[in-house]
Amino acid sequence: MKKFLFLPFLFLVGLVSGQSLEGAWKLLSQNGKAVTDQEYIKIYQDDYFAFGVKNVADNAFIGAGGGPYKYEDGRYSETLDFFTLNPLQIGTTTPFKIDLSGNKLTLSADTNNGMLVEVWERISEAKDDLTGNWVITGRKRDDQISRSTPGARRTIKILSGGRFQWVAFNSETKEFSGTGGGTYTAKDGKYTENITFFSRDNNRVGASLGFDFQVIDGEWHHSGLSSTGSPIYEIWTPYAIGYKPTK
Structure with a gap:
C-alpha cells in the first residue's frame, strides 16, 4: 500500500517537468510590483534563453541578459553568458524555485540583492521553419x-x-x-x-x-x-x- 502513496507525487513531478518553457514571455511583476513602465521580453529555445528590456515611454534600451538554462526534475537554473545590468555576474549559475502553471511562470531566487520573485506570462509558443x-x-x-x-x-x-x-x-x-x-x-x-x-x-x-x-x-x-x-x-x-x- 505504501508504494502507491508515492504515485500521485511522482505523477505531478513528471507533469511539471514535462512542461516546456519554449516560446516568448513577458514580465508581469517583480517582487509583487506590476511592471508597466518597462517592457521585459524573454525567449526560451533549445536550452538557451535571452531577454531584452526597454522603456515603454521612449523605447530607450535598458539592458539584456541570457545564456544556457536547465529545467529538469522540477529544478531550474540559469547560467549567464551575457548580462549588461551587471557584467560581474557573467559565468555564474543561479538556481531558481520554479512554478509553471499553463502560461504563467513564477521564478524566485535568493540573489546578492535579496529575494527576487518574477511572474512571467507566455506570449506565444508558436514555431516555424526558423524557430x-x-x-x-x-x-x-x-x-x-x-x-x-x-x-x-x-x-x-x-x-x-x-x-x-x-x-x-x-x-x-x-x-x-x-x-x-x-x-x-x-x-x-x-x-x-x-x-x-x-x-x-x-x-x-x-x-x-x-x-x-x-x-x-x-x-x-x-x-x-x-x-x-x-x-x-x-x-x-x-x-x-x-x-x-x-x-
Whole structure:
C-alpha cells in the first residue's frame, strides 16, 4: 500500500517537468510590483534563453541578459553568458524555485540583492521553419563564402514564439557589442523583422526589414539588404552545433 502513496507525487513531478518553457514571455511583476513602465521580453529555445528590456515611454534600451538554462526534475537554473545590468555576474549559475502553471511562470531566487520573485506570462509558443537558437558561422561576399568557428566572441540569434533577439558578445572578456529584437514572421522563404528594441539606436524601433531565407542542410541562409541598404548574405548554424567553447 505504501508504494502507491508515492504515485500521485511522482505523477505531478513528471507533469511539471514535462512542461516546456519554449516560446516568448513577458514580465508581469517583480517582487509583487506590476511592471508597466518597462517592457521585459524573454525567449526560451533549445536550452538557451535571452531577454531584452526597454522603456515603454521612449523605447530607450535598458539592458539584456541570457545564456544556457536547465529545467529538469522540477529544478531550474540559469547560467549567464551575457548580462549588461551587471557584467560581474557573467559565468555564474543561479538556481531558481520554479512554478509553471499553463502560461504563467513564477521564478524566485535568493540573489546578492535579496529575494527576487518574477511572474512571467507566455506570449506565444508558436514555431516555424526558423524557430531555434542560432549562431553566425558564415558570410558571402563577392560570391565567396567565408566560414568561421564561433568561440568566446560570438553573435547569436534566438527565435521562438514569434519573437527574435540577436546578441553580439564575448563571454570571456564580458564585452557586450549590441542587441536588438522584436517580432518576426517566416513563411514561404520570406523573413520579416519588426524591431521593438535596439541597443545601438532606439530610433530604429518600429522599422520593418524584409529578407529572403532558405534552410539548407540544417543551416539558415539569410540574405537581403541591411538597415543601411548594404547587401548581406549570412549563414546561421544551430547553436548546439556551431558554437565550440574554448577550453
